[in-house]
Amino acid sequence: MKKPRITYFLISVITLTVFLAFGSYGVVLAQEETTEEAPPPEEIKLSTTYPVLRGPSGTTFEFKVEASYRGEGERTFDLSAKAPEGWYASIQPAYEQTEIAAVRMRPFSPESLKIVLIPLKNMSPGEYVATLEISSGDLRDSIDLKAVITATYELALGTSTGRLNTSVTAGEDNHFALILANQGSDAIENISFSSDKPEGWSITFKPDKVESLEAGKTQEVDLTINPPGKTIAGDYAVTVKVTSDNASDDLELRITVLTPSLWGWVGVGIVLIVVGGLAVVFVRLGRR
Structure with a gap:
């Protein structure tokens, strides 16, 4: 009679153990199922x-930036850009040319933006940092964008005397x-x-091309001007231009044309x- 009691006791212990194990697990599951997670905090992010x-001096830099918004409803965000001194910054939609100052965003729907950095003058080689900011109420973020100028390219055209006017004879070559x-920081070619x-x-240059000009160097160019022989005497404007792959300059000259006959009259006038003058001198000396 003792064996059935032992068997009954063992069955009871096993049953109680199983009940406690799975029963407590079920309670935990029920508690977990009834617990609601808090919504994630609102956030705006630029990347x-x-x-x-x-790029070299004179380059326009275009940065692509993505704005990501996490929140509960649509929201309008203000946009601003801090450009380095001597630069202009423009904020635009990624695929448009319209300048914008704000953007309306839906949650989890990223917006693609374009920040265009334009140098307002020839910048020296170096690093220039602009900052894009986005904000709406307490939500805000910013991102730094760096433009690196690798070299400057600048040509300057002038005259050997510094004067921008000259006289020429019609029908003749006048030099x-x-x-x-080259006032840049690197060689300029072509x-x-x-x-x-x-x-x-007829306007000709000698040389008419310069293959390469090192930084800080100069090149003398002979400009030959030949107005037609029947050109009416007077002042005329001539613009000379120099161009290369990455730099250019121009110079406006005032050209006074004297016809050969006019030169003759000028010579006669000088002789007279x-x-x-000599006659006056002799008369005065004779009176003494």
Whole structure:
């Protein structure tokens, strides 16, 4: 009679153990199912794949930035950009040319933006950082965008005398000396010359091309001006231009045309003035 009692006791212990184990687990599951998770806090985030761009002086830098908003409803965010000194920053939609100052966003729907950095003058080589900011109430974020100027390219065209006017004789070759200077930080290649001139005039350059000009160096250029022989005497404007792959300059000259006959009259006038002056001197000396 003792064996059935032992068996009954063991069965009872096992049953109670199983009940306690699975019963407590079920209670935990029920508690977990009834617990509600708190919604994540609202957030605005700016990000970019390429925060640093490089280019020579005069380059316009375009940064692509993505704005991501996490929240409960639509919201309008203000946009602003702090540009380095001497630069202009423009905030635009990624695929439009319209400048914007705010953007309306839906939760979990990213907006693609474009920040265009434009140098207002030739910038020295170096790093220039702009900051894009987005905000709405207590939500805000910012991102730094860096433009790296690798070199400056600047050509300056002038004259050997510093004067921007000269006199020429119609129907003849008249020479005028120009000075081309590389005021950049790197060599400038493939330099060529051209001009805007009155109809029928001949304007030539020697040399007419410069293969390469090192930084800080100058090149003298002989400008030959030949107005047609029938050109009416007077003042004319001639613009000479220098261009390369990454720099250019121009110079406006005032050209005074004297016809050969006019030169003759000028010579006669000079002779008469000299003779008249000598006559006056002799008369005064004779009276003494």
